[in-house]
Amino acid sequence: MGGAALGGPLTSRPVPVVPGSLGLMGGTFDPVHVGHLAVAEEAREALGLERVVFVPAGVPPHKATAPVTAAGHRVAMVELAIAGNAAFALSRVEVDRTGPSWTVETVEQVAAAERDAGRQPDLTLILSAETFRGLPWWHEPERLLVSCRIAVVPRAVLDAPGDGWLAEHFPGVEARIVRLAGPRLDLSSTDIRGRAAAGRSLRYLVPDTVAAYIGDHGLYQDDVWRTN
Secondary structure (H helix, E strand, O other), rough: OOOOOOOOOOOOOOOOOEEEEEEEEEEOOOOHHHHHHHHHHHHHHHHHHHEEEEEEOOOOOOHHHOOOOOHHHHHHHHHHOOOOOOEEEEOOOOOOOOOOOOHHHHHHHHHHHHHHHOOOOEEEEEEEEHHOOOOHHHOOHHHHHHHEEEEEEEEEEEOOOOOHHHHHHOOOOHHEEEEEEOOOOOHHHHHHHHHHHHOOOOOOOOOHHHHHHHHOOOOOOOHHHHOO
């Protein structure tokens, strides 16, 4: 994976799979939507990842005062969403942990599990450009980059930071960061929750199984989820 280099165009052929390589896709997933799945699949193909592991957050530190759906529901929705892709998996490492879900601790725990299984950890954390721009203010970001590479995916109208920004905030470890070309999807869980609260259709925004789960369990029906 090239240092701080843009990933190939979206029309490039998939990179051959690197045996043992894992992508980590963290998030609240409240709910998981097709944008999450498309980003994970693009990272898998562009970087040759053997598997992409979805890691639902337990207690997201950046959302301590915001309403968050119970972990059991969020885990169930991710399980439904990834059921059709053998290269996707789910980890409960954060939801089973007490206290805040610090990403650096999650990555180190996954790396330790890989070593315990007799494998050399080959981990890539997948982040949106928006999330990545906040990385310098995360809990111990330099320590995080020791344990994994980071793949940055652009948002619809937001590119990954350029070389100058990387050199300023992460001098000497730019090679641990790779920028992908896409996909540039403009979806957010916030908007989807608002649609559900308003009784709007979620078709084509989340997998059908996830839409059915949301309806069957009456999720996002309170006014607290409305976006306007």
